[in-house]
Amino acid sequence: MEYYSLEGKAPKVGFREAALRGIAPDRGLYFPERIPAFPKRFWSEMHHRPFLEIALELMLPFTGDSLPGPQLRTILEKTLAFDTPLVWLGDKVGVLELFHGPTLAFKDVGATFMAGCLGYFSQAANTRTTVLVATSGDTGGAVARGFLGVPGVDVVILYPKGMVSDIQERQLTTLGENIRAFRVEGTFDDCQAMVKKAFLDPEMNESLTLTSANSINVARWLPQMLYYVRAFQQAGPGTPELVFAVPSGNFGNLCAGMLACKMGMPAAHFVACTNQNDTVPRYMASRTYAPNPAVATLSNAMDVADPSNFSRVLQLFQNRSEVLARYLSAYAFSDDQTLEGIRELHERFGYVADPHGAVGYLGLKRYLEASGGGRGVFLETAHAIKFRETVEACLHLELELPPGLRELMPRKKVFTSIAGYAQLKEALLAK
Ligand SMILES: N[C@@H](CCOP(=O)(O)O)C(=O)O
Numbered sequence: 001m002e003y004y005s006l007e008g009k010a011p012k013v014g015f016r017e018a019a020l021r022g023i024a025p026d027r028g029l030y031f032p033e034r035i036p037a038f039p040k041r042f043w044s045e046m047h048h049r050p051f052l053e054i055a056l057e058l059m060l061p062f063t064g065d066s067l068p069g070p071q072l073r074t075i076l077e078k079t080l081a082f083d084t085p086l087v088w089l090g091d092k093v094g095v096l097e098l099f100h101g102p103t104l105a106f107k108d109v110g111a112t113f114m115a116g117c118l119g120y121f122s123q124a125a126n127t128r129t130t131v132l133v134a135t136s137g138d139t140g141g142a143v144a145r146g147f148l149g150v151p152g153v154d155v156v157i158l159y160p161k162g163m164v165s166d167i168q169e170r171q172l173t174t175l176g177e178n179i180r181a182f183r184v185e186g187t188f189d190d191c192q193a194m195v196k197k198a199f200l201d202p203e204m205n206e207s208l209t210l211t212s213a214n215s216i217n218v219a220r221w222l223p224q225m226l227y228y229v230r231a232f233q234q235a236g237p238g239t240p241e242l243v244f245a246v247p248s249g250n251f252g253n254l255c256a257g258m259l260a261c262k263m264g265m266p267a268a269h270f271v272a273c274t275n276q277n278d279t280v281p282r283y284m285a286s287r288t289y290a291p292n293p294a295v296a297t298l299s300n301a302m303d304v305a306d307p308s309n310f311s312r313v314l315q316l317f318q319n320r321s322e323v324l325a326r327y328l329s330a331y332a333f334s335d336d337q338t339l340e341g342i343r344e345l346h347e348r349f350g351y352v353a354d355p356h357g358a359v360g361y362l363g364l365k366r367y368l369e370a371s372g373g374g375r376g377v378f379l380e381t382a383h384a385i386k387f388r389e390t391v392e393a394c395l396h397l398e399l400e401l402p403p404g405l406r407e408l409m410p411r412k413k414v415f416t417s418i419a420g421y422a423q424l425k426e427a428l429l430a431k
Pocket residue numbers: 134135136137138139140188213214215216249250252253301302304
């Protein structure tokens with residue numbers, strides 16, 4: 001499989017090079033040159049098969065010659081080591097829980113897969129790679145954990161000051177070793193712009209081998225399709241096609257689900273659910289892509305004004321927004337509505353959701369009402385404990401701290417404060 005740049009001005013590359021580069025030299029996102037289609041039989045017969053075998057079949061066309069089969073299997077075994085259960089809250093509403101990984105967020109899936117790939121590529125070539133990552137909350141912790149101690153890899157995390165939760169900040173600033181954190185005066189979009197700038201900076205590229213661990217990287221993005229397929233498998237044979245409601249920030253997650261659908265996975269519809277950073281819902285209503293400055297919200301991991309992966313979503317539909325609109329609806333919700341969503345889930349189903357999951361639930365509910373019925377699943381992208389203050393105050397209860405987090409609490413947060421790209425560059429080039 002080869003990958004081309006969505007900007008169209010860079011040569012095609014294989015999976016290995018796309019993963020090592022992060023983005024193409026023309027700043028475009030890499031996109032697979034063909035989407036492998038799996039026949040109806042593959043989907044109808046998967047319900048009794050071990051999921052690892054299914055995952056291998058699905059990922060193999062994408063990794064191609066870059067990873068030997070046994071290596072891909074080992075990486076997938078680690079990636080799938082934690083469950084992503086589909087829990088039905090009622091007849092019509094289910095929740096796909098993606099927070100059972102080591103950092104309690106869906107990012108653990110992609111970060112584990114990518115860390116496995118990069119560890120293998122660096123070892124095989126005996127090189128040192130610097131992974132740059134911008135985070136609005138959850139990616140940073142998952143990448144820090146996924147790459148901790150991986151030989152040949154240094155991780156540099158950029159996060160916006162005051163726009164991530166206390167637990168999220170602990171997850172990305174307290175591990176040490178090969179992980180460094182930079183606290184940026186700015187928004188997630190500023191952090192992401194710095195990452196992209198670094199890739200085009202000749203001095204940086206002369207001294208460092210850079211890549212990105214955001215979902216702009218195919219090795220982070222592609223494996224995220226697996227939990228949609230796992231949800232389909234768990235729903236069981238004969239289940240009517242599901243609506244998937246996806247809390248969305250950088251849109252890698254939603255795009256991975258829609259990719260699975262393009263590969264043949266039956267799905268009724270997708271719903272992109274955002275907070276007030278509503279560029280995509282406004283785009284879907286007006287067909288004008290016009291990001292506003294990012295605003296801080298309770299669902300901070302989605303505080304993204306200019307979602308990188310939306311270009312991939314459009315590409316899946318040959319950039320025909322009228323076709324995309326048949327498969328995707330998009331809604332935005334305020335913080336007050338988010339709190340209402342958390343309360344409603346608790347009152348109706350006894351379910352404790354985090355603010356991102358609550359936004360997903362609200363989107364699902366609105367879509368099912370508007371379309372006159374159906375059955376759907378919202379993605380619970382992070383554990384409620386990561387947003388402890390918000391959830392505890394909203395529901396008047398106390399959440400228990402999981403053991404993995406307990407050990408982070410007494411540790412000191414270590415980070416470097418920076419205001420812009422020049423300081424980042426100076427710090428990374430300092431000997
Ligand atoms: N929601 C993210 C923002 C970056 O998204 P990614 O999936 O592209 O890494 C976060 O939590 O940092």
